[in-house]
Amino acid sequence: MPLFRISVSSNPKKEISDAVLKEISANVASILSKPENYVQAIFQANVPILFAGTDAPSAYVEIKSIGSLNPGNCKSICNYVSTLFEDKLNINGKRIYFEFTDVAPSMWGWDQNTFG
Structure with missing residues (x-):
C-alpha cells in the first residue's frame, strides 16, 4: 500500500479528477518505490474547506x-x-496541506489479513 486521499474544495470535471x-x-x-498495484488513490471533490480564513480553492x-516515507520523498511528493x-x-x-503517516504493517489490512 500506500493510500493517497485527496480532498479539494473545487468540483472539477470527472475526466480531470480521473x-x-x-x-x-x-x-x-x-x-515511494512501491508497486502501483498496491496504491489506492481517492479523490473527494466539493469538500467545504476554509483555509487562511477564505474559501478560495484549496486542498488537503x-x-x-x-x-517508505522519509523527509526526502515527502518533500518530493509535496513539490x-x-x-x-x-x-x-x-x-x-500555498493552499494545500499534506499529512504523511507511516503505518505499521500490522495496522493495515488487505484481503482478509494485515501486512505484518
Whole structure:
C-alpha cells in the first residue's frame, strides 16, 4: 500500500479528477518505490474547506504508507502534487496541506489479513 486521499474544495470535471488520480497513482508509486498495484488513490471533490480564513480553492492531501516515507520523498511528493494541482485543478500550492503517516504493517489490512 500506500493510500493517497485527496480532498479539494473545487468540483472539477470527472475526466480531470480521473486524470489526476491516474497520474498520482503512477508517480507516487515511483517516488515511494512501491508497486502501483498496491496504491489506492481517492479523490473527494466539493469538500467545504476554509483555509487562511477564505474559501478560495484549496486542498488537503493525506498520504499513508508502510515503511517508505522519509523527509526526502515527502518533500518530493509535496513539490510534485503542488505543481500538479496548480496545473490541473487551479489550486495554489500555498493552499494545500499534506499529512504523511507511516503505518505499521500490522495496522493495515488487505484481503482478509494485515501486512505484518
